Amino acid sequence: MPKKYTLPYSETGYFSSLICDYLQKSEKTKPFYHRYPSVENFKKQLTEKSKQFSDNQRQLLVRQLEQQYEGFQISEKTSTNIQALNDEKTFTVTTGHQLNLFTGPLYFLYKIISVLNLCKKLKTEYPEHTFVPVFWMASEDHDFEEIQYFNFEGKRMEWNRESGGAVGRMSLENMDAVFSELSNALGETEYAHHLTTLFREAYFEHKNLAEATRHLANQFFxxxxLVVLDGDDAILKKDFVSVVEKELNxxxxxxxxxxxxxxxKENGYKEQxxxxxxxxxxxxxxxxERIIKREETYFIDNTELSFxxxxxxxxxxxxxxxxSPNALLRPVYQEMILPNLCYIGGGGELAYWLQLKSYFEAISLTFPIVHLRNSVLLVTEKQVEKLKKLDSSVEELFLPQQQLRTKQTKRISEIEIDFTPQREHLQQQFKDLYTLAEKTDASFIGAVAAQEKKQLNGLDNLEKRLMKAQKRKLADELxxxxxxxDDLFPKENLQERVKNVSEFYLxxxxxxxPMLLEELNPMENAFTIIELQP
Structure with a gap:
C-alpha cells in the first residue's frame, strides 16, 4: 500500500493568495462565491438547481449525448449515467480540460478522479439522488500551441501540423512521427504495449481530436x-442563444x-x-476569431468577414x-445545458470562476459550487530514501531551488553560516554611540546611522561570500x-503540470x-503527497 500525507496549500508556494484565502473561507473572498464546497451545502445547491433545469432540457441533453457517443463502445455504467440524466433527481459534477495530446499534463487524471470521488461521496450522503461525473472537452479552444505536445521523461513529444479554428474539429494527420517517437521511448514491456495501443486507437481510428480525446477519457475512466461532453454542438447551443444575444447587444x-x-484588485487579488x-x-x-463591434457593424477579427x-x-x-464562448462565457454555457452542482478545477480556473458570480446573478442563472481539484505529488520509495540520506524531506523540495540549496548548505556545513550574533553585537555598539550622539551634536546622529548601515551591509556581504564558498565546497551533495x-519538480514546476500519465502507467x-481513486479525498483541502511502493 502506498503511503500518503498532506501539506497545506498555503505552504507549497504554488497557489495564489486568492485560492488559499478561498479555501480558508476568508471574509474577503465571500462576495465572490455562492456556496462553499461543503457536503451540507450540496443539498441546498441541488434544491436550487432543480428549480432551474427542466425535463425538456434533460431530454435534449440525453439525446445529444447519445448522438455524440455514436460509434463508441461505452461501459454499462456510463450508459446508465447518460440515461439517468432524464431523471429530475439526477445532477452532475463537472470538470473540463483542453484537448492536450495524449491527455497532456498529469493533472488531467486528478481532475477527473476528483469528480468521480465527489460523486461517490455525494451518493453516500444523498442516496435518493444520482450524481453523474462529467468531463467537458474544451473542443472549441483554438490555442493549438498549448495542446500539440506532451512530455515523456523530460522529452517533448510534439504533433506537427498546421493549426487553425477549433482544435476539436482538427483532423488527425501527421501523427505517425509522434507515434514512432513514443513507441521507441516506451520500450517493449507489457505496459508499454498498452500505451502504444491506446495511442494508436485514439489517433489513428478516429476522425478528429475531439473523438480521440473522448476515446482516451473513456479508456481510462x-x-x-464518466460522461464526456462536447460543447461544440449545434443543438445544445440553442439554449445558449439568449446569452449570445445579450452579449452582442x-x-x-x-x-x-x-x-x-x-x-x-481592491482586496489584493489579481484578475485571472x-x-x-x-x-x-x-x-x-x-x-x-473574436467578434468585435464598431458602431453598428460586427467584424470578425483577422478575417474580411463583417455583419x-x-x-x-x-x-x-x-x-x-x-x-463560441471564450474562457469567461464557457462556464455560463456549461451551466445552462447541464443540471450541474459543482465545477472542479485547478487554481487558475477557480480564479476566473470567482470573477463570474455577479454576472450569473444578472442573468438569473444559479452559480455552481466551485471546488479545487486534488493536487498530487507522486514520489517513489527510492526517492524518499535518497532524501533521508541527504537529511532532507519531500516537503523541503517545494522551496525555490536557491532557497533549498541555501537551507541545505546551512544544515550540513561544519561552519556556522549565520552572522546574527555579530549583527546583534554591532547593533548594541551603535546603540551606545546613538546615546553619545544625542548628548553632543544632533548632526552627529546622521553620521552614526550611515556608519551603522555600512557596517551591517559589510556583514551581509561577508555572510553571502561565506555561503558561496560553502556551496562550492559542498557542491556534490547539493x-x-x-x-x-528536478526529477520531482521539473523546471521548478509542480510535477502534475509537466509530466504525462505515460511515465507512471509504464x-x-x-x-x-484505482490507487489514485482510493487514496485521494475530494474534500481534503490540502496538497497530497503519495509515496509509491515498488
Missing amino acids: GEYG VQLSHQHVSETSEKL VHPREINLFYLGEGVR SQKEMEEELKNHPERF ERLTKLQ KYGEELV
Missing part, C-alpha cells in the same frame, strides 16, 4: 461511469466581470481573465453553432539534492487509476 458580461475584477467587450468568438471551418446588426441576428438564428528536486499499469 469509462468503467467508473448589451455587453452585459463585460460590465459585471469588470466590476468584480476591480473588487478583487480580462473581460472583452464581447466575450465571443466566431467559429467556422478553420476559423475561431450588420440584422445580418448578425440572422446568423445567430440560423447558425448558433458558429458562436547537486544530488537538486537533481532529486511502471504501475492498470493499478495506477
Whole structure:
C-alpha cells in the first residue's frame, strides 16, 4: 500500500493568495462565491438547481449525448449515467480540460478522479439522488500551441501540423512521427504495449481530436461511469442563444466581470481573465476569431468577414453553432445545458470562476459550487530514501531551488553560516554611540546611522561570500539534492503540470487509476503527497 500525507496549500508556494484565502473561507473572498464546497451545502445547491433545469432540457441533453457517443463502445455504467440524466433527481459534477495530446499534463487524471470521488461521496450522503461525473472537452479552444505536445521523461513529444479554428474539429494527420517517437521511448514491456495501443486507437481510428480525446477519457475512466461532453454542438447551443444575444447587444458580461475584477484588485487579488467587450468568438471551418463591434457593424477579427446588426441576428438564428464562448462565457454555457452542482478545477480556473458570480446573478442563472481539484505529488520509495540520506524531506523540495540549496548548505556545513550574533553585537555598539550622539551634536546622529548601515551591509556581504564558498565546497551533495528536486519538480514546476500519465502507467499499469481513486479525498483541502511502493 502506498503511503500518503498532506501539506497545506498555503505552504507549497504554488497557489495564489486568492485560492488559499478561498479555501480558508476568508471574509474577503465571500462576495465572490455562492456556496462553499461543503457536503451540507450540496443539498441546498441541488434544491436550487432543480428549480432551474427542466425535463425538456434533460431530454435534449440525453439525446445529444447519445448522438455524440455514436460509434463508441461505452461501459454499462456510463450508459446508465447518460440515461439517468432524464431523471429530475439526477445532477452532475463537472470538470473540463483542453484537448492536450495524449491527455497532456498529469493533472488531467486528478481532475477527473476528483469528480468521480465527489460523486461517490455525494451518493453516500444523498442516496435518493444520482450524481453523474462529467468531463467537458474544451473542443472549441483554438490555442493549438498549448495542446500539440506532451512530455515523456523530460522529452517533448510534439504533433506537427498546421493549426487553425477549433482544435476539436482538427483532423488527425501527421501523427505517425509522434507515434514512432513514443513507441521507441516506451520500450517493449507489457505496459508499454498498452500505451502504444491506446495511442494508436485514439489517433489513428478516429476522425478528429475531439473523438480521440473522448476515446482516451473513456479508456481510462469509462468503467467508473464518466460522461464526456462536447460543447461544440449545434443543438445544445440553442439554449445558449439568449446569452449570445445579450452579449452582442448589451455587453452585459463585460460590465459585471469588470466590476468584480476591480473588487478583487481592491482586496489584493489579481484578475485571472480580462473581460472583452464581447466575450465571443466566431467559429467556422478553420476559423475561431473574436467578434468585435464598431458602431453598428460586427467584424470578425483577422478575417474580411463583417455583419450588420440584422445580418448578425440572422446568423445567430440560423447558425448558433458558429458562436463560441471564450474562457469567461464557457462556464455560463456549461451551466445552462447541464443540471450541474459543482465545477472542479485547478487554481487558475477557480480564479476566473470567482470573477463570474455577479454576472450569473444578472442573468438569473444559479452559480455552481466551485471546488479545487486534488493536487498530487507522486514520489517513489527510492526517492524518499535518497532524501533521508541527504537529511532532507519531500516537503523541503517545494522551496525555490536557491532557497533549498541555501537551507541545505546551512544544515550540513561544519561552519556556522549565520552572522546574527555579530549583527546583534554591532547593533548594541551603535546603540551606545546613538546615546553619545544625542548628548553632543544632533548632526552627529546622521553620521552614526550611515556608519551603522555600512557596517551591517559589510556583514551581509561577508555572510553571502561565506555561503558561496560553502556551496562550492559542498557542491556534490547539493547537486544530488537538486537533481532529486528536478526529477520531482521539473523546471521548478509542480510535477502534475509537466509530466504525462505515460511515465507512471509504464511502471504501475492498470493499478495506477484505482490507487489514485482510493487514496485521494475530494474534500481534503490540502496538497497530497503519495509515496509509491515498488
